[in-house]
Amino acid sequence: MTYCLGIALTEGIVFCSDSRTNAGPDRVNTYSKMHSFFFEGDRSITLLSAGNLATSQSVIAKLNRDLEGAESITIRSGKYVSDVADYVGELLVAARSRYASEEGPDAGLDASASFIIGGQIAGQDPELYLVYPEGNHIAASSAQPYLQIGETKYGKPILDRIMQADTQPETAMRCAIVSVDSTMRSNATVGPPIECLFYRRDSLLKWDKYVRLDDDHPYLTKIRKSWDENIxxxxxQLPALDQSSEAPV
Amino acid sequence: MTYCLGIALTEGIVFCSDSRTNAGPDRVNTYSKMHSFFFEGDRSITLLSAGNLATSQSVIAKLNRDLEGAESITIRSGKYVSDVADYVGELLVAARSRYASEEGPDAGLDASASFIIGGQIAGQDPELYLVYPEGNHIAASSAQPYLQIGETKYGKPILDRIMQADTQPETAMRCAIVSVDSTMRSNATVGPPIECLFYRRDSLLKWDKYVRLDDDHPYLTKIRKSWDENIxxxxxQLPALDQSSEAPV
Known part of the structure; x- marks a missing residue:
């Protein structure tokens, strides 16, 4: 499994991901799920991937190979980030259908994957999308600033309480890290290192801030201890359940 | 969906459940998922149910009807709570297989359900079990004092932080209520009223404390506001993500 999230803020976009992949308890590995495509002064696009690793790797590899060829749409040539999201959706469906079949020895293989893709192209506003396994996508909005893929439930309550479009970037990064770290605590298929990136609106830089927190990183140790104590x-400090709360029996 | 949990404490057992059932967005209803079987001085047993409502209702109805007949095992005659859990498992599998079929118009119907069952029988220790849809069951332990069924993920992180076998009953009830209420906030298929019951070890009473919190119950309003503020x-108060946390690029 995996847990990744993207947050569309007024000031830019936060991306955060864990790094564990597993194909059964004997095959637990560490792979970065954060992929940045940066063309100075023109565009800065980041992808987060969840699901079948072979599928997501084949999509990312194709995106990279396209840049060397003469494809009509590439991550470099799309006019909007949504064009790139459409293209990623097409690649995703193609990769899935190559390996999944209704009959034969591999029938029932779940080759599905999903992506979060966001960033900015010169002349446009920043955009953030979630690409579903079926290839279609939804956008983040000011009412729903964050998008999640993978093992999303454990880390959702804290986002629901804290995250708003006008949240400060440092606060949003901190909240994303807490959300991923809490998920790691409750689910063994989500694991370190945690990567967290902030792209600042209109900068067209690769990132404004990027951290990679290994399991023993001093900041991760500090925030874990502090969060556990604070919670x-x-x-x-919650009000006690006293007699007056009792229902008539 | 549903969210129910049972907690095996040194001092007794806490049961907590929501009351929403849904069969599509047009058929959202309120049903209590907490069922108590009490025979004074002999046994006090509580069931919580999740899953297909028709299946769980048929199991509960059969348990009640058995009491009037001459069945060899009933919720009244089992020597251990685990005997009752075995029996509930049998009824569950029978109810599922009555409605689910591999072929025909109802193929693919998910008639599965699961139960938490716990309490005490005179002369025995209190026991707490989770009965799986397949009819088998697992027990709570001092290392894993709580068991959950239904929509379990949103409410798990707070249990992981707070709940231990020697937690005080009032604290455990409060934590269970926070866990269910947080789940209601993140998932529309879990809803009020919240029922929470504490059975005190060796009392053989129906319950030591029971509360039923409707959506506008003063205690629920108070604890929600307080939890939101405190979180x-x-x-x-978490340490800020400062420059020193950044990874070398």
Whole structure:
């Protein structure tokens, strides 16, 4: 499994991902799920991937190979990030249908994957999309600023409480890290290192800030300890369930 | 969907459940998922149910009808709570196989359900089990004091942080309510009222404490507001992601 999220802020876009892949308990590996495509002064696009690793790798590889060829649409030539999202969707469906079949020895193979793709192209606003396994996509909005793929449930409650479009970038990165770290605690198929990137609106730089937190990174150790203590304190300070709360029996 | 949990404490057992059922967005209803079987001085057993409502209702109805007949095993005659859990598992498999078929117009119907069952029988220790849709069951343990069924993920992180076998009953009830309420916030198929019951070890009473919290219950309103404020404060007090956290690029 995997857990990745993208957050569309007024000031830019935050991307955050874990790095664990597993194909059964004997095959647990570390792969970065964050892929940046940067063309100075023209566009800065980041992809996060979840799902079947062979499928997502084949999509990313094709995106890279396209840049050397004469394809009509590439991650470099799309006019909008949504064009690139459409193209990623096409590649994804093609990769899935190559390996999945309804009959034969591989029937039932789940070769599906999903992507978060976002960034900015010169002259346009920043854009953030979630590409579904079927190839279609949805956009983030000011009412729903974050998009998640993979093992999304454990880390959702904290996002629901904290995240808004006008949240400050540092706060959003911190919240994304807490969301991924809490998921790692509750689910063994999500694991370190955590990568977190902030792209600043209109900068057209690769990133404004990027951190990669290994399991023993001092900041991750510090924020884990602090969050655990703070949550316990937050819980202890809740009003007690006294007699007056009881229902008539 | 549904979210129910049971917690095996040193001092007794906490049961907590939501009350929403849905069969599509047009058929959202309120049903209690908490069923108590109490025979004074002899046994106090509580069931929580999740999954297909027709299946779980047929199991509960059969348990009640058995009490009037001459069945060899009933919820009244089992020597251990685990005997009752075995019996519930049998009824569950029978109910599922009555409606699910591999062929015909209802092929693919998911008639599965699961149960949490716990309590105490005179002369025995309290017991707490999770009965899987396949009819088998697992017990809670001191290392894993809580068991969940239904929509379990959103509410798990807070349990992982707070819940231990020696947690006080009031604290455990409060934590269960927070866990269910957080789930209601993140998932529309889990809804009020929240029922929470504490059975005290060796009391052989129906319950030591029982609350039923409707959406506008003063305690639920109070704990929701307080939890939201406390979580935000807990988050604000985390160490900031400063320059020194950045990875070499």
């Amino acid at each position: 316990k304190k937050a819980f202890d | 935000k404060k807990a988050f604000d």
